[in-house]
Amino acid sequence: MAAAPIALTVDEQPDRLVVTLDRPAQRNAIGAAMIGELHEVCARLERAPKLLLLTGAGGDFAAGADIAELRARGRDDALAGINRNLFDRIAALPMPTVAAIDGYALGGGAELAYACDMRIATSRAVFGNPEPGLGIIAAAGASYRLPGLVGMSIARQVLLGGRLLDAGAASTCGLVMEVVEPGDLLAAAHRVLDRIGRSSPLALRLTKAVLDAPGAHPLSDDLAQAVLFEGADKHDRMTRFLEKTT
Structure with a gap:
């Protein structure tokens, strides 16, 4: 039997799974426990495909990887592609996925959002990949997903120039499909999933x-x-x- 979730909350509905990153005190930083639980979510959706809604608790989507854990990782951890393998697995889920983003989606949090099929954001959402400032690269999918989502020029601005994309810029470049006020985020995401769910x-x-x-x-x-x-x-x-x- 799987251990009780400690980094996620999961709400199973008839046609969808609603998964909330639930470490609000750490701005939903993506650590080993959350990675393991998200792999369990993927296994569940691979066995019994459903729509996925992914969001964050406490006013942020995910403000990055857990830096304390990341600092301790070495060469072998990098070669294992710990975060990348998870995000690739999410991207490959059989049914459509929607990320509902409030507040910060930075670093690994941004890469998790990029791995979803669609993104809806609040007016206070911010996307960015500040990894070079920490002496590393955005190696969990940003280099090959972001150019396809926003174009190479903007991808270079984000990944090399440290540009942060606010909600307006993210909408203009096509990274998000809709911008709503924070109180309307989940309702807007469910409306999209309702529309998708009417299809075969x-x-x-x-x-x-x-x-x-x-x-x-x-x-x-x-x-x-x-x-x-x-x-x-x-x-x-x-x-x-x-x-x-x-």
Whole structure:
């Protein structure tokens, strides 16, 4: 039996899992315990795919990795890709993921947000990767995810120039899909998930799979569509659409 969570709270709903980073006194710093619990969440969603809503407690998403733990890590820890492997696993989850971000999403916290499929932020959200100021690099996915999310120029400003993106800048460059006031954050995130949840689960899974496939992949698109064309869900949904429109 898994140990009781100490760094997360998890709320399972019929079509989604709501996971809250819950170390508010440490601004939800990402330490070993949280990493282990997030791996357990991933295993759960890999076994029984659902939508994921990821957020933070206490007015911040995650203000970075746990610096005390990070200072103690050595070469072998870096080569093990401790945070990167987790964030890659989150990015590869079969169903869509949404990060709801209030306050700071810095360092590893920003990289965790980048690993989600979509991001909603409050007006006081701030994204950044100040790792070079601590003598390290943003090595948990920022170098290969952020350019695809915001473009190479802005990625260089963040990763090399130390630029912080406030909510307005994050919205303008496409990093976040919506900016809301803090009190509206979770309701806005659930509205997005409600909309996603009305779609075919298999169509969502296959869409995400072909989106994440490298390069051009017309054959993969055709194969995914062939699977869906043969399914009863497609026939039933299109029948309901036609009956409603006529």
